[in-house]
Amino acid sequence: MRKVGVWFIGARGSVATTATIGAAAVKAGALPAQGCVTESPDFPGGLVPIAGLLFGGHDITEVPLRKRAEQLSKAGVVPAGLPGLLDQDLDAADAEIRPGHVPGDNTQAAAAARLADDIADFRDRHRLARVVVVNVSSTEPPAAPRPEFQSLADLEERLAAGDEVLPTSSLYAYAAFRAGCGYVEFTPSTGPTLPALAELAELRAVPYAGRDGKTGETLVKSALAPMFAQRSLRVRSWSGLNLLGGGDGATLADPAARASKALSKDRAVAGILGTPVEGETHIDYVEDLGEWKTAWDHVTFEGFLGVRMSLQFTWQGCDSALAAPLVLDLARLVARAHERGRYGVLADLGFFFKDPLGADEHALAAQYSRLRAFAADLAGDAS
Numbered sequence: 001m002r003k004v005g006v007w008f009i010g011a012r013g014s015v016a017t018t019a020t021i022g023a024a025a026v027k028a029g030a031l032p033a034q035g036c037v038t039e040s041p042d043f044p045g046g047l048v049p050i051a052g053l054l055f056g057g058h059d060i061t062e063v064p065l066r067k068r069a070e071q072l073s074k075a076g077v078v079p080a081g082l083p084g085l086l087d088q089d090l091d092a093a094d095a096e097i098r099p100g101h102v103p104g105d106n107t108q109a110a111a112a113a114r115l116a117d118d119i120a121d122f123r124d125r126h127r128l129a130r131v132v133v134v135n136v137s138s139t140e141p142p143a144a145p146r147p148e149f150q151s152l153a154d155l156e157e158r159l160a161a162g163d164e165v166l167p168t169s170s171l172y173a174y175a176a177f178r179a180g181c182g183y184v185e186f187t188p189s190t191g192p193t194l195p196a197l198a199e200l201a202e203l204r205a206v207p208y209a210g211r212d213g214k215t216g217e218t219l220v221k222s223a224l225a226p227m228f229a230q231r232s233l234r235v236r237s238w239s240g241l242n243l244l245g246g247g248d249g250a251t252l253a254d255p256a257a258r259a260s261k262a263l264s265k266d267r268a269v270a271g272i273l274g275t276p277v278e279g280e281t282h283i284d285y286v287e288d289l290g291e292w293k294t295a296w297d298h299v300t301f302e303g304f305l306g307v308r309m310s311l312q313f314t315w316q317g318c319d320s321a322l323a324a325p326l327v328l329d330l331a332r333l334v335a336r337a338h339e340r341g342r343y344g345v346l347a348d349l350g351f352f353f354k355d356p357l358g359a360d361e362h363a364l365a366a367q368y369s370r371l372r373a374f375a376a377d378l379a380g381d382a383s
Contacts, residue, residue, distance in 0.1 A: 004048045004335040005128045006327075007119050007181070009172045010137030011057025011097045014077070014246060014291060015186070017068040019136075019324040020055045021078055024089035027051040030082065035325035037351075037371075038332055044372065046379035047332040056096030056122045058115065058172070059137075065094040075291040077320050096122060100137075101171060108166055109159040115175035123179070130335040133176035133183045134327055138251040140167055140189040142259060152203070155196035166194075173197055177204050182334040185210025186327060188264040188355065198345070205343040207334055212264040212354040215322035217242060217281075217295035217315050222364040224299075224311075225272040233301045236308075238269050239279035240297040245289030248319060253285035264355040271362040292318050326352050336378045348374035 008016040025031040027050060033039040038047055069083035069090055083090065098118045101111045123131045155174075158165045166174060169189035176183040177192075177200045185191030185208070192201065192208045201208055214222065217240055228235050242265075244252060265281045279298075299311040330352055337346055350356030351367035361367055 001052045002048045003052045003054055003126065003128055004331065005054050005056065005123055005126065005131035006331045007122060007131050007133045007176075008055065008057030008059075009100070009133065009135040009169075010059060011055075011093075012059040012061050012063055012065060012068055013136055013138075014068075014072060014248075014320040015136040015323045015327060016055075016057060016134075017065055017072060018077060018320040019327045020065065020090065020093050021069055021072075021083060021086060022324050023050050023053050023055070023328060024086040025082060027089070028086065030085060031079075033325065033328075035322070036329055037326070038329045038375070044375040044379035046375075047336050050328060050332075053328065053331065054096075054126055054128065055093040056098075058098055058100035058118065060100040060102055065090040065097075072291065072320070077291050077318050101168060103164070103168060107159075107162045108164055108171055109162070112159070112171055112175045112178065115172060116179040119176065119179040119181055123181075130338050131179070131181045132331045132334045132338075133172065133179075133181050134186055134331060135169055135172060135184065135189065135191055136186050136323070136327065137169070137189075138247065139187050140169055141254070142190075142263065150195045152196045152199040155194075170194055170197060173208070174200065177201050177206055177208075180204055180206060182206050182338045183208040183210075184327075184330045184334060185357075186213045186323070186330070188212040192345075193357065202344055205341070207337045207343050207346050208357075209330060209334060209346040209349040210353060210355075210357050213323050213326055214352060214354045215319055215326065216293065216317055217297065218265050218268050218354045219364070220295075220313060220315055221268045221297070222272065222362055222367070224313075225269050226363040226365065228301055229273055231303075233303050235269070235273055235277050236300045236302060237278040238297065238299050240265070240281040240295060242281060242283045242293065242295045243286045243289060244283065244293045244319075245286055246291045246319070249285040249287070249289065249293070252283050267355055268362040271360060291320055292316065333375065333378075340378055346374075 072078045169191040173192040295315040345358035347358030350359040351371040
């Protein structure tokens with residue numbers, strides 16, 4: 001069986017743990033791959049099977065995966081009793097988790113070298129042809145523009161001088177590219193978006209995709225907003241309120257991190273409708289919600305003769321259970337793209353993201369058509 005490594009940044013977080021449990025459950029035949037787009041009956045093939053994924057990663061916490069799995073089970077994210085059936089798989093993944101980067105512990109140059117070595121060692125020990133690094137760690141505040149390292153040469157000169165110039169997510173992307181691995185930015189963080197890193201990806205011939213996984217409220221927006229445009233109904237306002245618990249909610253309680261998330265969430269509607277729309281998305285942390293989230297949206301629009309109308313919807317879900325199958329999809333697609341010699345930004349994977357890199361399309365149906373065409377192209381060359 002072909003095997004692909006999935007290296008999580010934030011490997012002991014809720015999304016990574018849920019993905020690891022889910023892949024093990026599918027491999028064992030305990031549960032179907034519900035929510036995995038790539039496992040839909042009519043989706044093009046050619047991808048490594050879910051059973052062929054091996055997991056590892058970086059994290060700054062030391063809570064064992066067994067414990068995290070138990071916590072998720074108590075929260076209702078993972079079926080009761082399932083973690084106990086998969087202890088061997090959880091322990092195997094846990095043994096592959098290495099200490100993450102803590103800013104200030106070392107120079108960024110030294111940190112990048114260590115991180116890249118960890119990833120390469122994982123690949124070499126398991127004789128993996130491909131490893132895909134997936135960032136599912138906490139959201140960072142928006143990074144200030146850094147024109148002084150628009151080129152790779154400038155960036156590496158600054159790193160060699162001992163300067164701290166990269167956001168942490170970009171440091172991980174830099175390490176992934178240096179190790180010759182594909183990368184997925186599943187958060188709204190800066191990650192691989194810096195020009196110097198795009199240059200490095202081209203130089204190392206590695207693919208990357210992102211950013212900010214589209215799992216809930218924005219998923220609904222990207223399906224509903226085209227309806228208004230296609231029916232020539234003028235949207236006057238679109239406001240949303242998100243209530244989040246868990247670690248993600250606690251992170252987004254910080255105004256700077258919250259601003260980064262809200263920015264990506266608000267791009268879809270204006271992008272689809274082609275005009276700015278009044279209203280914005282508000283995010284509040286509610287500790288009592290735990291691993292769950294609720295989003296409430298209020299839309300005002302007008303139709304024939306200027307008649308005013310409105311739409312309201314509520315979305316309630318478990319973000320980890322929504323995100324985990326997409327992470328598995330993305331790892332398999334990026335690995336196959338790398339296998340087929342694709343490199344640079346994979347704009348065809350915009351279906352999975354709120355703020356898709358390399359593409360301006362936000363309408364869900366159009367994004368899905370592009371995704372299928374891309375997957376069919378990859379499958380057509382399957383060997």
